[in-house]
Amino acid sequence: MTDVATTKTPGRFGRLYQGLTTIDFVGRRKVWFSVSIAIIVIGLCSLGIRGFNLGIDFKGGSSWEVQATHSSVSAMTTAVTNAGLNQPVVEKLGSSTYQVSANINNLSQGAQVAETTKVVNAMATAAGVSPVQVSTASVGPTWGGQVTNRAIEALLAFFVAVVAYISFRFEPKMALAAFIAMLHDLLVTVGVYSIFGFQITPDTVIAILTILGYSLYDTVVVFDRVRDNTGGILKTGTMTYAEMVNLSMNQTLARSINTSLVAILPVLSVLLVGADLLGATTLQNYGLALFVGLVSGAYSSIFIASPLLAMMKEREPRFKELAARVASKGEHKAFSAASAALLGSEGLQRVSGVTNAAGAQRPDGSVITPRPRKQKRR
């Protein structure tokens, strides 16, 4: 990274680092949208055909967990079948945790307690530990419904509150774009869960709610910059709304990537360190949904929300007219050069000064070196 810091012609990374990238986010929206639509359609198809792999919290049922260093899935299965479980599902989680799940909700309350005790004892014997070491969970048939309903209520309330907030703080079109981006993340996550057959647990639901919050958080940061930059464009008339969105996106790209990395690194660590090495299933459930969602969230705030916003805004008469004005001046072709110069709201006055700076080394003028620093006041 040090070489990047000293060289005067930044490479791909240096441009990103300095906010000088010139990716046409709005113009290539068809590509971005197609990728998302493809993933969502595949996910929805899978959902239609295979449905979800719902955990016991949604279906109702019981599960038992024990840590056993010297045991096997087949030994556990034999043990719990002998204890009277019908078609138990036995899984090995992490390095030494065995999970047995089965549905015994058809038994009476008393019989369930008795059966649970039998299974606990059988598993403890198989694992060579005391029965106290066996964890149990049992879920009645209606509990999952309650959890889901509450989650959906929370989701709807969240949607309403967020759309209201962004409409108020920014503007309704931004709220709509942010909302669609959130919906995108929801569909992608849900689709991925169905495609890979990951189990849906209440933890997954929590994770999805978090993702939506996070995706939105990311979008708000980007839109904040868009709002800043587009404040005066009707007056100056040098850039169209779409171009300004592009510029804002390129300016915040380093932040978006950094933020996403910073958010994804801990989640990746949850997924790999927490869940795989140490075998904590709850962590795995969170980690997986968060990972899928964060990637999707980072993608959607950059590639979905902003192009959508630009599309919607370009339809407004005043911005249509602005686009026509800019086109007649032919200045929009200078997009890449301008993007480097337009820094902050006062950047416009500097355009000529910066583009003429001797540091511009590429013939296409797409890379601009910073203006020489003023002597520091002492």
Next chain:
Amino acid sequence: MATPVGTKRQLLTSLILSLVIAFGSLGTTLVLGWGPKLGLDLAGGLSVVYKPATTATASQMQEVVNILNARVNGLGVSGATVQLQGKNVVVQAPGVKDARAVLAAVGQTAQLFFRPVLCSAATGKKLTVVATGHLPACGAKYLESAANLAVTPNANIPAGFTMNSGILPDPKFSTIASTSPAADNPNSEVLLPGLGTTQRYVLGPAVLSGTAIGKAYASLDQTGAWVVAYTLTGAGSPKWDAVTKTYFHQQLAIELDGVVQSAPLILPANTTWTSYGGQGQISGSFTQATAKSLAVAMEFGALPVRLIPQTTQTVSPTLGHSALIAGLGAGLVGLALVLLYTIIYYRMLGLVILLGLIATAALLWAVISALGHTAIAPSFSLAGVTGLIVSIGITVDSYIVYFERLKDEARAGRSIRTSVDRGFKSAWRTVLAADFVSLLAAVLLYLISIGDVRGFAFFLGLSTLMDIFFTWYFTRPLVILLGRRSTQSDSALSMAAGLLTGGSND
């Protein structure tokens, strides 16, 4: 422009204060020995969610909570909580070793038993426990037998009968402790206290259980006195008749959870009765409240409504312990990765993030410990850990937003001195907007959702608030002060290197 910027003295004060608050509160909690209240999935333990079988009023549910609380506390489980969440009752007992034993005690539908009263027991000072089934027999003259009581109908007095009320408590029992609820076996003789009195009873084996009772309610009789009226179930009615014939004109105790609720005299109006006809009435010196509570006890057993377990979870301490290690391990590795990345990327400013995160973590730990100590907050569960891990991203992002703005400003040719002021102003607005969304999500989730989701939302919201606090009181003064001091040094750690402003050219 002047708003976020202060004089050097103001900035220094704010910086020092924020650090003093963070580390001071951490020190205080450590000195006081407070720690976070670990949730069930981390400490091991028991969690049950009950739903009432039928619609229950708020006061009934409150009564359920009180009764369950008494049961859990009666087991000597520390740190257990019984809470109403919406229409559900949530019982949590983190840290218990044998979670299923607690579950059995909490989850039992305490049975109501009818037991014949053999005699009253005197109470002395020194009490010894006698094993179940080894109580001494009542002395003959203390027996509350039909012969000793000698109930005689007498229509001329208001009560309608006369009886021998001079039978004394048997002094033999004065050194014997009452049978504990755990040892309370329906098939053996027991010595039980009366509800709300100092009186104790020696009771025979149970002759009937509460399932014989259909409905029970408090009502006023013709004389205006409170009575408990009850109906018997179809199966219970003949059994009741048989029992009352056996114990005719004797006392029949109504026992619940090892306490005699009432010990009424079996008293049909005339002596030539054949059946109660499926209903009866208990009279005595009832107030409206005591009549009501007896009626509730008779009809519902211990609880005013029947509870159906919705989800039950017991976690063994070892599994909980490994989950805690996994969560902490994951969090620390994640944090280390994030810090490594930001320090490589931002150099000196990365160190600001490091210090900021340490201060945030210190205050967060203190707040979580204090909340855990006061039992206001949800206990710190794996969901909470995840909330915190997620919040690492949100916290660090505030720094990133600010530093990227700084880079913008510096690239636009401004000195670092001006950039830090201008950059903060715009970054602060972004951070506020974005954190507000995060907070909104946390608050809504906390209010609406059930179960683990609440713990998650709580800790997410808490750390978001911390983020706002530290961005203003810590990051702002520190970075602005650093910016003002900044010389364009060639050090790889310098702020200029982090902002890539090519300071060496100056």
